[in-house]
Amino acid sequence: MKALAYERAHLLDAFAIDLVDVAEPRLRAGDLLVEVRAIGINPGEAAIRRTRSAPPGGRVVLGWEFAGVVVATGPAATGFAVGDRVMGTGDITRDGSWAERVAVDHRVVAPIADELTFADAASLPIGVLTAWEALVRDGDALPPGVGNVLVVGAAGGVGSMATQLLATWTQAFVIGTASRPESREWTTALGADLVVDHHRDLAAQLRDAGVGPVDLVLSTSDTGSRLTSYVELLRPFGHLSFVDAPGRWDLEAVAVRSLSLHGEMVFSTIVTGGDAARQGRILARAAGDVVAGRLRPIGTTTLQGLTPEAMRAAHTLVESGRSVGKTVITL
Numbered sequence: 001m002k003a004l005a006y007e008r009a010h011l012l013d014a015f016a017i018d019l020v021d022v023a024e025p026r027l028r029a030g031d032l033l034v035e036v037r038a039i040g041i042n043p044g045e046a047a048i049r050r051t052r053s054a055p056p057g058g059r060v061v062l063g064w065e066f067a068g069v070v071v072a073t074g075p076a077a078t079g080f081a082v083g084d085r086v087m088g089t090g091d092i093t094r095d096g097s098w099a100e101r102v103a104v105d106h107r108v109v110a111p112i113a114d115e116l117t118f119a120d121a122a123s124l125p126i127g128v129l130t131a132w133e134a135l136v137r138d139g140d141a142l143p144p145g146v147g148n149v150l151v152v153g154a155a156g157g158v159g160s161m162a163t164q165l166l167a168t169w170t171q172a173f174v175i176g177t178a179s180r181p182e183s184r185e186w187t188t189a190l191g192a193d194l195v196v197d198h199h200r201d202l203a204a205q206l207r208d209a210g211v212g213p214v215d216l217v218l219s220t221s222d223t224g225s226r227l228t229s230y231v232e233l234l235r236p237f238g239h240l241s242f243v244d245a246p247g248r249w250d251l252e253a254v255a256v257r258s259l260s261l262h263g264e265m266v267f268s269t270i271v272t273g274g275d276a277a278r279q280g281r282i283l284a285r286a287a288g289d290v291v292a293g294r295l296r297p298i299g300t301t302t303l304q305g306l307t308p309e310a311m312r313a314a315h316t317l318v319e320s321g322r323s324v325g326k327t328v329i330t331l
């Protein structure tokens with residue numbers, strides 16, 4: 001089959017992802033084989049392209065956000081049948097979905113209704129799972145006492161879903177951050193109660209808006225350099241949840257304010273064990289809510305074709321740091 005792949009880690013300027021022939025994916029017992037119809041593109045995949053090379057003689061196939069059609073099922077892959085329309089993520093230690101077909105553990109896949117286009121479905125999985133796990137951890141509700149949440153980078157892929165899930169699945173007062181007219185407008189449209197600018201003094205803006213201490217910050221960008229400002233915003237026993245690579249921190253201030261730190265890595269369950277099926281259930285709930293009109297898909301740019309040109313354009317967009325919603329490629 002064809003896949004978009006590369007051999008050596010490289011920068012965008014030297015973009016080297018090519019369409020090549022690769023072996024058909026080998027199904028594990030709990031896998032589905034999915035014919036890929038659309039893929040969502042994430043900054044994390046661009047980061048891997050910049051830093052991870054294939055072993056000698058090998059190739060890297062990225063992409064852990066897709067929608068498509070089941071074409072085969074492993075003997076232990078329950079709940080799915082050939083022909084089902086699905087969306088899902090995958091396992092970052094295995095080949096991804098920038099290919100004609102992908103083998104994926106059925107537990108991180110959810111069925112999608114006919115009303116949901118593949119492009120819309122492919123915009124959802126990573127944002128939904130990362131945001132929801134960052135907010136509720138392995139439970140199903142915000143930590144006790146959390147009445148307001150600051151989502152930093154609210155117009156991005158993760159922030160767009162965090163904003164919507166907070167507005168729809170919780171009672172929290174949602175403060176989103178966005179710095180440009182289009183990202184502010186998008187954040188408001190997704191349900192934020194208040195929008196502030198992450199390039200200006202956050203504490204001053206919240207004071208001006210009459211918002212008291214923040215109960216939970218969900219940080220998607222620059223977490224390390226913002227730690228002091230988050231400590232200032234958060235109430236004692238508040239929560240700082242982060243999804244980016246935060247660098248080294250001085251934890252003294254965190255301890256003085258009695259804060260809880262929540263790290264989130266969307267692939268931690270599938271890679272290291274745990275209740276991966278919970279992710280499938282969260283995705284199924286989100287897919288149902290999109291069809292019911294309670295959540296919006298977040299694709300804002302749709303490119304076409306499993307081609308190096310489309311992929312390069314997508315990487316250029318995600319590396320700009322100015323994405324609103326998500327870039328999707330349809331096959």
Ligand SMILES: NC(=O)c1ccc[n+]([C@@H]2O[C@H](COP(=O)([O-])OP(=O)(O)OC[C@H]3O[C@@H](n4cnc5c(N)ncnc54)[C@H](OP(=O)(O)O)[C@@H]3O)[C@@H](O)[C@H]2O)c1
Nearest residue numbers: 044153155156157158178179180183221243244264265266
């Ligand atoms: N841990 C995980 O499992 C996981 C999963 C997915 C993503 N991630 C990581 O989470 C981060 C966000 O991913 P994403 O898909 O949401 O990214 P994204 O879609 O590229 O985010 C774009 C948004 O970031 C905002 N932004 C840019 N610079 C910012 C800054 N200095 N401070 C605050 N916001 C800023 C922009 O807002 P304005 O245009 O309004 O400035 C833009 O709307 C990335 O580091 C990604 O690798 C982690």
